[in-house]
Amino acid sequence: MSELVQIRKMVLTVEEIRHEGGPAPERPILRAACLAVLKNPYAGRYVADITPLMEALKPLGLEMSQRLIAALGGDVAKIESYGKGSIIGTAGELEHGACWHVPGGYAMRELLGSAKAIVPSATKVGSAGARLDVALGHKDAAYVRSHFDAMEVGIHDAPRADEIVYCLVMTTGGRIHARVGGLQVSEIKGEDGLR
Template sequence: MPDPKIRKFLTTVEEIYHEGGPAADAPLLRGSVIAVIENPYAGGYHEEISGFMKDLEPLGLEMANRLVKALGGDAKTIQGYGKGAIVGQAGELEHGALWHVPGGYAMREILGDAKAIVPSTKKVGAPGTRLDVPVTHINASYVRSHFDAMEVGVPDGPRANEIALVLVMTTGSRIHARVGGLKADEIKGEDGLR
């Protein structure tokens, strides 16, 4: 397959000081980067599609680097992550699944071989479709304070023959996390879960 044909990038950063409780001294940063690319499989069924995952690896690394930069430039400050894809209507859900490996491994590499699986979601939709991307702690999926999500979308995409590929990162827990469970400072780092 040829290199992905990129139409546009969209980067968003939220600065969250409070959710109705006391304001934090420093905001939680929650950011996303989206690449809208041409879907090389749009318009028909193709039995073999997995080779495109390798072609997406450089794009995954570029997007992960862009997002770390947008969130302040220091990968050590990133505590949460997630990924997703919105497939245009001439594609199929499986085309969004092509993003699992290149998107997830890119973030794990940029963040110092993070241990936890990168949560993910995908859907088929029209331009303007919104997607809730799940977020968990980068080193332990059971850290309840970091269970979060970021809503993302592209006003004019994905078009029918496109895919919007998404990465999300956060710099901490939900701003008023207080429902117990494993704490970030209790992570053992053995299996990506605890």
């Protein structure tokens, strides 16, 4: 990896959701988040061109996506939704989180193959222990209401003021007891990423 990408730690979390008070489904829904804590190369100063970081993060996006796929069983056909996010330490700025859009989003879409929908995103500036609700959406069609969800992520000691936490999330299904209608997974055409 580039000298711009100095990783202090990585965290992988997997949730297995069996029910939410209703009947247990045929199979549990799995949600996984992979987080990387990096030194922010632009912390404490304004830098006009921050795109070198965006380019340097591409291998990390692929590595984190591969870890998520493996954590969810290794079969990309079973992964249905995704999202991404970042928490920038207080010596950084919100725009440093935007450097994750391309390397995080495109890495997941590339490895998942058919993914057509935009990757939902959330970013904020925060202190160590800050939590982030990473928005989730169906990977092929943004209007699949059953997959509108979020996964809360965070790390107890990150980000420090001069760090960034970048996150990717994937799931094997939508909300476990979704029943409010809308476009169904079986109705996805996958032509434009919307329907």
